[in-house]
Amino acid sequence: EARTLGLAVLQLGDIIDRGPDSPGAMRLMLELAAREDGAQIAGNHCGKFYRYRQGRKVEIARSGLALTLEQLGRRGDGEDLARRYADYVARLPLWLGTSGFFFVHGAFHPDMRKRRAPSVGERGRDKRLASLALFGETDGSFTPDGKPHRTYRWVAHVPGDLTVCVGHDVVSTTEIVTRESPQGGRVVHLDLGADRGGRIGYLDLEREELLAHRPAGATAGVG
Numbered sequence: 001e002a003r004t005l006g007l008a009v010l011q012l013g014d015i016i017d018r019g020p021d022s023p024g025a026m027r028l029m030l031e032l033a034a035r036e037d038g039a040q041i042a043g044n045h046c047g048k049f050y051r052y053r054q055g056r057k058v059e060i061a062r063s064g065l066a067l068t069l070e071q072l073g074r075r076g077d078g079e080d081l082a083r084r085y086a087d088y089v090a091r092l093p094l095w096l097g098t099s100g101f102f103f104v105h106g107a108f109h110p111d112m113r114k115r116r117a118p119s120v121g122e123r124g125r126d127k128r129l130a131s132l133a134l135f136g137e138t139d140g141s142f143t144p145d146g147k148p149h150r151t152y153r154w155v156a157h158v159p160g161d162l163t164v165c166v167g168h169d170v171v172s173t174t175e176i177v178t179r180e181s182p183q184g185g186r187v188v189h190l191d192l193g194a195d196r197g198g199r200i201g202y203l204d205l206e207r208e209e210l211l212a213h214r215p216a217g218a219t220a221g222v223g
Helices: 022-034 044-053 065-073 078-090 110-114 120-135 153-157 207-211
Strands: 009-011 038-040 095-097 101-104 137-142 148-151 163-166 177-180 186-189 201-204 219-222
Touching: 022 038, 022 065, 022 078, 044 065, 044 078, 044 120, 065 078, 078 120, 095 110, 101 110, 110 120
Parallel strands: 009 038, 101 163, 163 186
Antiparallel strands: 095 101, 137 148, 177 186, 201 219
């Protein structure tokens, strides 16, 4: 197991909706969490699944949720798995941070370092930060395929002692992209669009580096 090697997985959200086996991804994440070999922060698709299970109105067809529901419907344990994953998602934090690294699905704001991260079930308490965490920063316009146009003005506010790791927006399907703030902080884009033919991006972090005040530079890779 990962624990015997001193390893654990921290997943940055959105393991469902556009892959060939969303139920399998749900089950794997639940198993990792139960063994304390892994954890997850919330993404916008996680939040949408939770709201759907709460009976709230959400967009189903274009988001990929319809595919997830179809896949669950083909499994004999689909309803039980959906219930357990929704319960798990309700408790997921919207961000996690250490002294040197910060993990968030969409976008970072300095105020996140000052506050306890709300869970998906609590997100209404601070809608501004919750929206940034789950959906990133947008300018109100839309791309040709109808998706919100994401911007990165927030990168300028990353302090020099911090590396922010995000998913959500696929800025490359072949390599991990990094950005640097004027203060020397870093942003690492780990979503390489595995759902659209890209690869899986990851960072291998040593415990000492993860907790260090000034990161020395993580090993990045694609798989």
